[in-house]
Amino acid sequence: MSRHQYDCRVRFSDVDVYGHVNNVKYFEYYQEARLGFLSSLGSGEGNFALVVARVEVDYKRPIVFRTEPYTVDTWVVRVGNSSFTFGSEFRDGAEVLSRAETVLVTFDTERQKARPLRQVERERLLAET
Numbered sequence: 001m002s003r004h005q006y007d008c009r010v011r012f013s014d015v016d017v018y019g020h021v022n023n024v025k026y027f028e029y030y031q032e033a034r035l036g037f038l039s040s041l042g043s044g045e046g047n048f049a050l051v052v053a054r055v056e057v058d059y060k061r062p063i064v065f066r067t068e069p070y071t072v073d074t075w076v077v078r079v080g081n082s083s084f085t086f087g088s089e090f091r092d093g094a095e096v097l098s099r100a101e102t103v104l105v106t107f108d109t110e111r112q113k114a115r116p117l118r119q120v121e122r123e124r125l126l127a128e129t
Contacts, residue, residue: 026057052102079117
């Protein structure tokens with residue numbers, strides 16, 4: 001399984017009065033990591049038009065502000081007909097601070113509905129499993 005690594009920097013404005021990253025900010029961090037992963041798949045034919053169908057986040061340990069970046073790993077869990085699932089971990093070294101699973105659906109912007117993955121999209125995703 002191939003994992004994409006993203007260096008995530010916590011902004012001071014992301015921290016709540018308890019000194020922890022606000023729970024809503026986790027979704028932004030995971031989104032930034034997903035976009036980095038998708039960008040790494042290349043451009044040209046088969047660019048993904050996507051919508052998020054589901055995001056599930058487990059909070060293991062608080063994330064706190066610091067100057068060094070944390071690491072967010074993202075990988076392909078499953079590839080379906082018109083959707084695929086990414087797994088992600090927000091880590092401080094070997095310690096997992098949070099886990100997420102995100103289901104993304106390929107989307108036809110003209111028809112405003114889901115569409116099947118194109119062969120090139122499927123191949124790019126399966127190459128990462």
